Amino acid sequence: MELKKPYYAVIFTSLRTEGDLGYAKMAEEMETLAQKQPGFIGMESxxxxLGITVSYWESLEAIADWKANMDHRQAQKNGIKTWYSWYKVRICKVEREYEFNT
Structure with a gap:
């Protein structure tokens, strides 16, 4: 699928704490919720x-709306409190892409 460029990538890099503690369920719920968010394009993880999740968005406004989503905000708080020992978020503008596929 050819995407209209430019679009944006949110790169979430993290180190987890020990144990699941509800993380897998919440991660699945957040992916389902993100897919319903206007401007969401896709996700890879x-x-x-080291964990890396990259979500793709049509605009910076769509990213800001996702960050402000109340359920996502609660998951962020739980992440800081329970699931992550460290994380970093990077937001990038994708102007070009290519791939190899056999």
Missing amino acids: ARDG
């Missing part, structure tokens, strides 16, 4: 010690 990987974890092997």
